Amino acid sequence: NLESAIQKHKNKYILMVEGGIPMGDTEHFLTIGAHGKTGYELSKMASENALAIFAIGTCSSFGGIQAARPNPSNAQPLSKVTSKTVINVPGCPPSEKNIVGNVLHYLLFGELPALDVYNRPKWAYGLRIHDLCERRGHFDAGEFVHAFGDEGAKQGFCLYKVGCKGPYTFNNCSRERFNQHTSWPIQAGHGCIGCSEPDFWDTMGPFEEPMASRKFDTVFGLGADSVSDKIGIGVLTLTGVAIAAHAVISSMQKDKE
Template identity: 60%
Template sequence: MDTHSALYEQGRKRLEELRQLPPRQDKSLQERMLEHGVTRRDFMKWSASVTALLALPLPFSNLVAEAAELADRVPLIWLHLAECTGCSESLVRADTPNLDSLIFDHISLEYHETLMAAAGWQAEENLEHALKTYKGNYLLAVEGAVPTANNGAFLTVGCKGHTGLEIIKEAAEGAAAIISVGTCASFGGVQAAAPNPTGAKGVYEVVDKAVVNLGGCPPSEKNIVGTLMYFIMFGRLPALDMYNRPKWAYGARVHDNCERRGRFDSGEFVEQFGDEGAKQGYCLYKVGCKGPYTYNNCPTERFNHHVSWPVLAGHGCMGCSEPNFWDDMADFEKPLGRQLLHGLDATADTIGAVILGATVVGIGAHAVASLFVGSSKED
């Protein structure tokens, strides 16, 4: 049996097990779709697109569709720690409901401080009940860094005054899987930027379980939903890169799939924001784009229902899905030059730090050479 056949069989068995569990929603996904005018055809197209997103063969789209319908069998606990709630906004902020948001509505969301109606003692009781009732079976999503200095005293949550550090350790203990949503939860984010007085860390640094890191500030809603769907479908985490990010989402450099890549190859660069090159859609490397150093699927998946992403809108990539981006990628509107970075190579799996050598020096030389090309054209 080849790898795909074995994975398909694993998914089929997992979904059969979920089907034996009672639904936790009063409406089926089909009923929700009818209420919002989403057709079965739209649903199957969505299933096919998620299958492609997860880098799976097309026959797996049947499993994706079934997993979406059974999403309410999987309890989800979503914690907020040191963050801005932008990652949740990425997922739920839409002018009209689409299938991504409907799936999130359909899943058995047991706790989410931003979305739930409960507050105070009732909210605390909801969390405690969910952690106890679904121990060993719930999916834990964490948004925000974990302050660790002074035993976590820089973040206290709820009426009982528990620290974020206490909450995440307790919740992680009974989780079937853990997803760090966004760069803050994944790597500490801006909270962990130097000098980091709160001792902010990524979730993986404070728990003893495997964690999936969805880097991005915020990550695409597709990457969030895709990861949820993968766990529902297979009951396990997807293949990960050296930073525990899903390879299907973070396996290629932003630079390699950028719509401005042709401009880069032609030596056509924006020299300053607002110039003629900016109006013509030239490459943004010289005004600080970090696409050559960043692994993410932003150019292909985009944001806001696939409408746009920062580079298409006219600003360079900030490298926000990379560890320590706030320190390593600054200044955000100037080229990096020669610096020490991790894993700048053909794939995101290169282990160890490398001096920006042939690849980046080549980029810099290419940019410099373009000045002479531009000058000769003007002459």
């Protein structure tokens, strides 16, 4: 069982955890096994004796959908359970390459990969979806989908105006894709929903509308999107550099309408 495996391989095993963890008065909302131990108890016990710890998926990395306001189960990320360093591999779901790649990095080099401020490995989460998106050229040219199924959608134009959160989301989906490099959401015709970002369930919605002038916090700090047909460059920080290009193009070309 788990307890005997932990004792047998104490301080020699790699721990990988999926799922948000209820804590406090709602800890019993997640119970596991015949003895009814809580997820909090088991994850804490396993973390204390682990050589390295990986939170796999957005739920264990940041709490997940069940942590959306008002978070009735008080779901928390794995990092709230232990004081040890937790390497977050978020995504809903995360790429299999990001999961295996991080474990291999540790096994091959004997050290954890470089991490960003959210403890995500920089090699996988160091660039925005937007940076390597196959539709980026359409963004730069001011060519946008305005409604699903319109002519722009048929032409493969940028999905920003129908809610794509690629400019705010740090992940390598646009490079690595899913299902043995077969496809990914934007290739399939729907915008990124920001699922590898903390609290995306509360901060990124509505998922099929642009961020407009709402503030949004990223690894680069607090920034703002620009209303699609106004320049608004003065309010943009590093989080909105890509949006500045869109703002200028929109003001000059009116999206080629």
